[in-house]
Structures are given as structure tokens and as C-alpha cells.
Amino acid sequence: MTRTTTRRASSTVAAATPAPATALSKDSALAGEIKALVVAGRRDAARERFADLVALQQRRAARIAYQYLRDVHDADEAVQDAFVKVFTHIASYREDLPFEVWFTRILVNGCLDLRKARSRRLRWVLPATSSSDAAPREPVAPDAGPEDTLLASERGRHIAAAVAQLPERQRDVFTLCQIGGQSANEVSRALGLSEATVRVHLFRAIRRLRALLEHERK
Amino acid sequence: MRHPHLSDDRLIDVCLDHAPAATEQRHLATCGVCAERRANLARLLNETSTVAVAEADAVFTGERLARQRAHILQRVEQESRQGRLISFPAGQTSSPSLLRARPAARWIAGAAAAGLFIGLLAGHLTHDFTAGRVMPSSLTPSRAASSPASFQAVSTSMSEEEFLGRLEIAIEGTGSSALRPLDDLTPLVWEVAAQ
Numbered sequence: 001m002t003r004t005t006t007r008r009a010s011s012t013v014a015a016a017t018p019a020p021a022t023a024l025s026k027d028s029a030l031a032g033e034i035k036a037l038v039v040a041g042r043r044d045a046a047r048e049r050f051a052d053l054v055a056l057q058q059r060r061a062a063r064i065a066y067q068y069l070r071d072v073h074d075a076d077e078a079v080q081d082a083f084v085k086v087f088t089h090i091a092s093y094r095e096d097l098p099f100e101v102w103f104t105r106i107l108v109n110g111c112l113d114l115r116k117a118r119s120r121r122l123r124w125v126l127p128a129t130s131s132s133d134a135a136p137r138e139p140v141a142p143d144a145g146p147e148d149t150l151l152a153s154e155r156g157r158h159i160a161a162a163v164a165q166l167p168e169r170q171r172d173v174f175t176l177c178q179i180g181g182q183s184a185n186e187v188s189r190a191l192g193l194s195e196a197t198v199r200v201h202l203f204r205a206i207r208r209l210r211a212l213l214e215h216e217r218k
Numbered sequence: 219m220r221h222p223h224l225s226d227d228r229l230i231d232v233c234l235d236h237a238p239a240a241t242e243q244r245h246l247a248t249c250g251v252c253a254e255r256r257a258n259l260a261r262l263l264n265e266t267s268t269v270a271v272a273e274a275d276a277v278f279t280g281e282r283l284a285r286q287r288a289h290i291l292q293r294v295e296q297e298s299r300q301g302r303l304i305s306f307p308a309g310q311t312s313s314p315s316l317l318r319a320r321p322a323a324r325w326i327a328g329a330a331a332a333g334l335f336i337g338l339l340a341g342h343l344t345h346d347f348t349a350g351r352v353m354p355s356s357l358t359p360s361r362a363a364s365s366p367a368s369f370q371a372v373s374t375s376m377s378e379e380e381f382l383g384r385l386e387i388a389i390e391g392t393g394s395s396a397l398r399p400l401d402d403l404t405p406l407v408w409e410v411a412a413q
Contacts, residue, residue: 047294054287062283063274072277076286083290088297159269177234178267179274206230210262
């Protein structure tokens with residue numbers, strides 16, 4: 001898979017080069033540039049550059065938010081809110097922190113707030129219709145790729161159900177590591193947990209997933 | 219010496235991009251059991267992330283993402299647009315120039331503010347003196363002690379049954395006919411108790 005390969009490649013590069021902090025990622029450099037424009041009072045130019053930053057991070061953000069919220073409308077709202085917050089508070093962005101980590105933290109906090117608000121709403125208000133909260137999935141095209149084929153298969157459904165069964169914290173960590181493509185260290189900074197705790201949750205999640213899927217197979 | 223089998227945690231670590239040590243690497247190359255465990259774990263991780271990504275991408279289509287991007291940029295533009303004060307009625311000059319045109323207004327405003335300040339100060343001082351003279355300290359505890367006791371007596375003397383009864387009387391007393399159907403629908407406490 002492309003994402004895993006990229007991460008593997010980057011980790012190899014990081015191991016080979018002693019100072020990875022000095023090499024800014026494209027989004028971090030862009031965020032720094034936007035911050036400088038905002039501070040200089042050139043908001044129009046900053047907005048134009050911000051569009052590029054949104055394009056860079058948007059798909060990843062949507063994937064993370066969808067895993068957290070399991071609802072396309074809520075995920076959409078969370079992603080929008082996170083980007084608007086980023087622009088509003090770009091002056092407080094610290095260039096020594098990777099933009100991806102800062103942004104993920106904002107996004108995750110927004111998702112958690114939305115999840116809390118939704119559970120509060122569900123406690124008092126009956127759902128309006130019996131339809132599922134997710135948008136209808138688009139049919140897999142005849143020339144669908146292997147990912148779509150896997151998703152549409154029985155195995156794909158079992159995997160999605162197993163991930164959904166994970167305890168909340170384990171699912172959060174697993175989502176950020178496996179779907180967000182972040183390292184344990186980055187996840188620890190995004191969630192405000194120690195790296196050891198992140199690794200414990202990740203290991204438990206993987207073991208649990210394996211057990212659930214083996215049980216399904218039997 | 220033969221290296222022992224790799225633990226689950228170590229295998230997960232290896233699958234999560236942490237390169238195995240040289241001895242582990244040699245063991246993985248020769249031990250069929252560990253190599254198979256590693257392959258199974260790697261497949262599981264790959265499949266789970268593939269499914270999750272495909273699931274999200276199926277709902278967040280390119281069109282939806284483009285719409286979302288447009289919304290974000292629109293909201294950002296709205297947020298950064300600063301508020302502007304509109305003078306009302308239109309065409310009227312702003313207040314500083316108004317004051318400049320009539321310097322006497324400034325004197326009047328200043329005198330009014332000074333008068334208000336002096337009045338407030340005098341009132342405050344008078345109130346403090348009066349309070350010190352009129353309020354004997356002996357009165358305060360007796361009043362404070364009596365009120366919670368009486369409140370407690372009222373609250374404990376009324377049973378739940380009596381309270382509900384009083385509610386009924388109050389409802390009948392108001393004569394709110396609009397609430398009657400609702401009242402009819404609500405089961406009475408003694409009816410429920412009897413059942």
C-alpha cells in the first residue's frame with residue numbers, strides 16, 4: 001500500500017539521517033509561510049496559500065474524522081471546523097512542531113467534541129429516521145481497484161466490523177497510526193498521551209483485531 | 219545458539235516499520251513459524267488499513283471533497299472579514315466631529331460625570347455610616363438561625379403523597395382546560411400503586 005510504503009521509506013530515511021527535525025515537511029513549510037503572511041497582514045495572500053494546505057491535508061483528515069465519527073455529515077463538519085480553526089489560530093502555530101501533528105490534534109479534539117455532543121443528543125432525542133447514519137455507499141464500479149473489491153467482500157465487512165468493535169481508545173490510536181499514517185511518537189503528541197501508552201493501546205488493538213478476525217474465520 | 223521465537227509485541231513492532239535486529243533478522247530468515255506469524259500480522263495490518271481507507275474514500279468522493287474545500291475557504295473568508303460600523307442615519311457625521319463642532323457639549327458632559335461621581339461617593343459614605351449605626355450585631359444570628367429551621371420543618375412535614383395531592387388541587391384550581399387531556403393520559407400515582 002502506498003501510505004505504508006511511504007511511511008516505511010520515510011522511517012528508513014529518518015534512521016539514516018541524524019537530524020530529521022531540520023527538514024520541514026511540505027505542509028509544515030506551507031503553514032509557516034501562511035503564518036508569516038497573516039502576521040504581515042496579507043490575509044488575502046494567506047488565504048490563497050491556505051487553499052493549497054487544505055488540498056494537501058484534506059483527504060487524510062476526512063479519513064481520520066470518518067473513522068472517529070462513522071457519519072459522513074459529522075465527519076464533514078469536523079474537518080471543516082478543524083481547517084477554519086487552523087486558519088484562525090495560525091499565528092499561534094509553532095514551527096518547531098510538525099504541522100500534521102498540530103492539525104491532527106485540532107481535528108481529533110473536534111471529533112471528540114462532536115462525538116460527545118452526538119451521544120448527548122441521542123440520549124434525549126429519538127433518531128428521526130431508521131436509516132443508518134452513514135451515507136449510502138456508492139456501488140463498486142466494474143473496474144474497481146483491489147481496495148474497493150476488498151471493501152465489498154465478506155472479509156472487508158468483517159474487518160470493518162472488527163475495527164468498530166475495538167474499545168474507544170484503542171480504536172483512536174489504531175486509526176491515527178494505521179489510517180493517519182502517524183508514528184507512535186506523533187500520535188502521543190496529538191493525543192496528549194505518553195508514547196509508551198500509545199504503543200500499549202496499539203498492541204492491544206492489533207491483538208484484539210487478530211483475535212476477532214480469527215474467531216470470525218472459525 | 220539458536221535465537222528464541224519472537225514475541226508478539228516484537229513482531230508487531232517489526233511490522234510497524236521497526237527494523238528487526240540482526241539476530242532477529244537471521245531468526246526470521248530461518249524460522250518458518252515466526253516468518254509465517256510475521257506475514258499474517260503484516261497482512262492483517264495491511265488489510266485493516268486498506269479497508270478503513272477504502273471505506274472513508276467511498277463516502278468522501280472527489281466531488282464531496284471539492285465541495286468541502288469550497289465551504290472551508292468560504293468560511294475562512296467570512297471569518298477574516300472584519301466587522302464595520304455603519305453610521306445611522308446614513309450621512310450623519312461621526313460623534314468626534316460632532317463634539318468638535320459644539321465644544322460646550324464637552325463641558326456639560328464633564329460636569330454631569332463629575333456630579334454623578336460626587337453623588338455616588340456621598341451615597342456610599344452615608345450608607346456605610348447608617349449600616350454601622352442601625353444594624354445591631356445581636357439581631358443577625360437569631361434571624362439566620364430561625365430561617366433554615368422553619369424551611370426544614372416545611373420540607374420534611376410534607377409527604378410525597380401530600381405533595382402530589384396539592385399539585386392536583388392546584389391544577390384543578392387554575393381551571394386550565396387545555397391541560398385536561400394530558401392529565402387524563404397520565405396515570406395517577408395511587409392507580410399505579412394499586413396495580
